[in-house]
Amino acid sequence: MKKALIVATVGGFIASFELSDVELLQKMGYEVHAASNFCMLPSTREKEKLREARLLCHQIDFSRDPFQVENIRAYHQLKTLFAKHHFDIVHCHTPVGGTLARLCAAAYRKRGTKVIYTAHGFHFYKGAPIQSWLIYYPIEKILSCVTDLLITINKEDYVLAKKKMYAEKIKYLPGIGVDVKQFCSGTVDISKKRKEFGLSDSDIILLSVGELSKRKNHEVVIRAIQKLNNPQIKYLLCGCGALRERLEKISEELGVKEQILFLGYRNDIADICQSADLFVLPSRQEGLPMALMEAIACNLPAACSDIRGNRDLLTEYLFRPDDVDHVKEVLEKAIDDILHNRYKVDYHLILKKINLIHIKKRMKKLYEELLWQ
Numbered sequence: 001m002k003k004a005l006i007v008a009t010v011g012g013f014i015a016s017f018e019l020s021d022v023e024l025l026q027k028m029g030y031e032v033h034a035a036s037n038f039c040m041l042p043s044t045r046e047k048e049k050l051r052e053a054r055l056l057c058h059q060i061d062f063s064r065d066p067f068q069v070e071n072i073r074a075y076h077q078l079k080t081l082f083a084k085h086h087f088d089i090v091h092c093h094t095p096v097g098g099t100l101a102r103l104c105a106a107a108y109r110k111r112g113t114k115v116i117y118t119a120h121g122f123h124f125y126k127g128a129p130i131q132s133w134l135i136y137y138p139i140e141k142i143l144s145c146v147t148d149l150l151i152t153i154n155k156e157d158y159v160l161a162k163k164k165m166y167a168e169k170i171k172y173l174p175g176i177g178v179d180v181k182q183f184c185s186g187t188v189d190i191s192k193k194r195k196e197f198g199l200s201d202s203d204i205i206l207l208s209v210g211e212l213s214k215r216k217n218h219e220v221v222i223r224a225i226q227k228l229n230n231p232q233i234k235y236l237l238c239g240c241g242a243l244r245e246r247l248e249k250i251s252e253e254l255g256v257k258e259q260i261l262f263l264g265y266r267n268d269i270a271d272i273c274q275s276a277d278l279f280v281l282p283s284r285q286e287g288l289p290m291a292l293m294e295a296i297a298c299n300l301p302a303a304c305s306d307i308r309g310n311r312d313l314l315t316e317y318l319f320r321p322d323d324v325d326h327v328k329e330v331l332e333k334a335i336d337d338i339l340h341n342r343y344k345v346d347y348h349l350i351l352k353k354i355n356l357i358h359i360k361k362r363m364k365k366l367y368e369e370l371l372w373q
Contacts, residue, residue: 004030004089007078007101009062011038013094014055015046017176017290020356021091022053024364030089035081036097037062037074045267066096066135078104089367091116095123099139106146114370117143117167118151121287125156125308128285141165149370153288156308171366174312175288177359180351183270183297193275197236197261204233204335207276207300209269209291210283212241212262217282217305217321219243219250224328226254233335234259236276238266273298278334284321286310293354301343303334313354316345 150167279295286309
């Protein structure tokens, strides 16, 4: 039986973002394996999703930090896995998993193994720290020599890859796709959902979804809310992370503690999106943000940082991510436009491009083209 291997640094990534690829490969007749650090799965639901997907999971002790000694062990674990199975396709994701898997797979390309790497946002980009260019750019450039297909998910990365990388094929695919039916509006009792969080119909609800980390930059929104000085504005934060305690402390110090709700990990993002007034994505770095795509699928107005990836989806209501006054100004305009029915960003063309059905068709074609060459 033909075999395919999907590799990512942490198991949560596969459970959250790669199950459509798993299903696609299985329908194409492949026995699908996954190599990842499944000890990092944050929820029982994610474990259930992996079981339901009928994946053959292999524990690889990856560390997210590329300089940790655990990654030496992970490399040898991968080598053992490759020696035991002949994989026809190896589809790599994330920097650490993608690096080690391509190093292991390089020797098997002569035996017919096809190596795919999806770059979910290069760590080197316009405005990135110089150390990111010094470390990650040379690694990706060298590894592109042993990559049969390099997939980029935003236009800035695609342009760079076409100019600088050596992969046999370089393609642009706008993310992993969104199940639009799951996020379509009109399926939730908004008043009831708001009451669940102690909120009223008159509250102006801002929503962010993502890890509470420096990269996601939620602090700037909290500071902007303090400047907006409107107690009706409530900010819902869905996600876990190391910065929660710090963000709670800042909210208290700024006197907006009652306006900030930390909801933690949620399984009802679609419902919360439909109950909010404005989605806010203040990230400093993105590839192509899934959370923003899901908000768009809910037809939820959005304001976000003016960075790579976000610009592929929105061209209005963009703010400088480290400028509190500019964030406040853009949020104020977006809220005013929403309240006066002037927010008229057309999501129709965006949804057509990121629809899961469309993405699956394109991914299937990429797999087939690669295998037939």
